[in-house]
Amino acid sequence: MKRFRPILIALALAVVAAAGFIAFKMMQPPPDGLDVSRSKASQAGVFIVAVEPEAGSFEQGALHAWIATVTTPDGKPVENAGIAVDGGMPQHGHGLPTAPAMTAALGEGRYRIEGVKFNMGGWWVIRLTVTGEGKTDTVEFNLVV
Ligand SMILES: [Cu+2]
Secondary structure, three states, X not given: OHHHHHHHHHHHHHHHHHHHHHHXXXXXXXXXXXXXXXXXXXXXXXXXXXXXXXXXXXXXXXOEEEEEEEEOOOOOEOOOOEEEEEEEEOOOOEEOOOOOEEEEEEEOOEEEEXXXXXXXOOEEEEEEEEEEOOEEEEEEEEEEO
């Protein structure tokens, strides 16, 4: 029995080290110079997309809605677009805690995205895949909650 003790101690140390590493990762500050702009061109330059919380602001942990405004690069609103929402926390290796979805087209290229929730503080990425006018492109927004 006695010779198992070093193994148990090593195991306990490994658990403590792993927990410490995870805690350290969770506490990382967002990267320096993170682009937190709420309006930008999609990756291939097909659309200009702007996002804002529908209520103007949001609380951590609260379910809320965002408005995405989609235009062409020359500023023409994109109507009848489809928007898929994805995202997560790059430093934590997890996705969104909910499955936000575009629920309404509000006209003038504006779309409501419901079911958004940020359940912890830190760096979040929201990825919108927009399909409109026969094209699809993706845009990523960084948020520090
Ligand atoms: Cu997280």
